[in-house]
Amino acid sequence: MGEVKMTLPFTRMPSPFQSLPVPAPDPIFAIMTEAVAAGTKAINCTIGVVMDEDGQTTLLPSVQRAINDVMEDLKHQRFGYPPLLGVPAFRSSVERLIFGEKHPYTVASIASTGGTGALAINLRLMAMLLQSKRILLPSPAWANHPPPCVAAGLAVIEVPYLENSIPTVQPLIEQLKKEKGDVGLLLQAGSHNPTGIDLENEQWADLVRAIKEKGNCIVLLDCAYQGLKHGVEKDVAMVHLFLRENIPTLVTWSAAKNHSIYALRPGLACAVVPDATTKSSVEGHYSRITRSIHSASSTVGQLVVARVQEHYKEEWLDDLKQVRTTLARKRKAMIELIPATCKAALRGFGMFAMLPLTQEQILRLKNEHNVFMTLDGRINIAGIPDARIGEFCAKVRKVVGS
Ligand SMILES: Cc1ncc(COP(=O)(O)O)c(C=O)c1O
Structure with missing residues (x-):
């Protein structure tokens, strides 16, 4: 048997897809991908996910139990x-x-x-x-x-x-x-x-x-x-x-x-x-x-x-309380250690704060210190492990110069 040569049956025409302008990447997903690629040395405060001390997405115990039940049920289902x-x-x-x-x-x-x-x-x-x-x-x-x-x-x-x-x-x-x-x-x-x-x-x-x-x-x-x-x-x-x-x-x-x-x-x-x-x-x-x-x-x-x-509602409410306690603890620890110019930005609630940093400072944090955040200065507080809050704040102090 001789080698089969694959030849295109017609001359390749310009494709309409090629006329599409190249879009800007999604600002949050793009920086998240960079942070993940940087591995464990990165401090990943990019996308809004509650993470544990190892940088893994938190799984609430109440939700884990519900998932186990649903998985068991699904084994016996049809999927119309x-x-x-x-x-x-x-x-x-x-x-x-x-x-x-x-x-x-x-x-x-x-x-x-x-x-x-x-x-x-x-x-x-x-x-x-x-x-x-x-x-x-x-x-x-x-x-x-x-x-x-x-x-x-x-x-x-x-x-x-x-x-x-x-x-x-x-x-x-x-x-x-x-x-x-x-x-x-x-x-x-x-x-x-x-x-x-x-x-x-x-x-x-x-x-x-x-x-x-x-x-x-x-x-x-x-x-x-x-x-x-x-x-x-x-x-x-x-x-x-x-x-x-x-x-x-x-x-x-x-x-x-x-x-x-x-x-x-x-x-x-x-x-x-x-x-x-x-x-x-x-x-x-x-x-x-x-x-x-x-x-x-x-x-x-x-x-x-x-x-x-x-x-599992009662258990879930307790799990959520735990998330709130963790977020409040992290904010408090950061407020103590972050440069004075950033303290007011941290006094809110939930996962995010928007630090008043310049784009140049944000890029230096990424390129020199492996700290990843979006270019508007938004940080996901829930992504910074307790054990690395000191390191995060010290790095911010370095680029801010205080
Ligand atoms: C303000 C706001 N609205 C809506 C959403 C969408 O949430 P979902 O991930 O369920 O699409 C988000 C997620 O980050 C959000 O921050």
């Missing part, structure tokens, strides 16, 4: 298509977490692929409702907030959120007054990403007043960190504040951080609606939206969350 809206027990247990055990609201909901999928779905619903196709976004915002807004066809109007590391609501209120028609607002319910610094209660109250005065607003509350600030009930206080005032409100929710199941991707998109007829209509739209993206979301993560909430 799930409902487009997701696993009913998941949706109802997350609705109870967000709105309260015996809440009075009528809620339309759909399970999503992560909190990001919930954003994509709710932003598309918002775009169907807004004539203006405009959404206000306090900035700095999570790096992945503008892209799904734009993908939904909304123009993003960024409004300053911080003045010298202190949150301000005034620019948002001013912008609301300027908006002529209807408008959307994308707000974070707590443990703000990337700053860790949330609005104070009076500021929330001022904002709610301004929204009511303007009328014609739809608010989307992004709730990706429920339980990481003060506790699961307190961390959704803003949701109730908006609903008490009858402001049209959408909520997006993620189980990534509070169940520590980033890879399983369960999330929920909800809308609080006036009655059962509207609920059915909104859920119909949710179903059509998800069908047009990727049909139903994967159900394994949903089953895990439902199992945690139905069988």
Whole structure:
């Protein structure tokens, strides 16, 4: 047998794919990849994951038990298509977490692929409702907030959120007054990403007043960190504040951080609606939206969350308390050791703080000291082991020169 030569049957034509501009990499995933490649000498404060002392993703004991149960169940299952809206027990247990055990609201909901999928779905619903196709976004915002807004066809109007590391609501209120028609607002319910610094209660109250005065607003509350600030009930206080005032409100929710199941991707998109007829209509739209993206979301993560909430809730609340205690301890230790110019940035809650470092200092931290963070100075405090906080702060002191 002679050698078979593979020849192309036609001259290679230019491919339309080659005309695509090369996109910028995702700022968070790109630096995370660099940190992981640098190995154990790296201090990886890039992506928002709660890690243990060895740099491994934390697995909450309550969630581990639920995963064991679900895995056992799956051995005896067949895998037909799930409902487009997701696993009913998941949706109802997350609705109870967000709105309260015996809440009075009528809620339309759909399970999503992560909190990001919930954003994509709710932003598309918002775009169907807004004539203006405009959404206000306090900035700095999570790096992945503008892209799904734009993908939904909304123009993003960024409004300053911080003045010298202190949150301000005034620019948002001013912008609301300027908006002529209807408008959307994308707000974070707590443990703000990337700053860790949330609005104070009076500021929330001022904002709610301004929204009511303007009328014609739809608010989307992004709730990706429920339980990481003060506790699961307190961390959704803003949701109730908006609903008490009858402001049209959408909520997006993620189980990534509070169940520590980033890879399983369960999330929920909800809308609080006036009655059962509207609920059915909104859920119909949710179903059509998800069908047009990727049909139903994967159900394994949903089953895990439902199992945690139905069988291991008390244990899970204790696990979350432990996460909060760890975060508070790390912040305290850092505040003592970090240069004076960075202390105010660390006084927030949740996983993140945004250090006032220059890009040059951030690059020196990476290139000379193996400390990895995004170029805006955001650090994931939950990614720095206790044993390396001293080392981290000493390295920051070196580049800051104090
Ligand atoms: C503010 C905010 N919203 C939504 C999400 C999305 O979460 P998920 O990983 O479930 O898509 C994140 C994740 O980092 C986030 O920080």
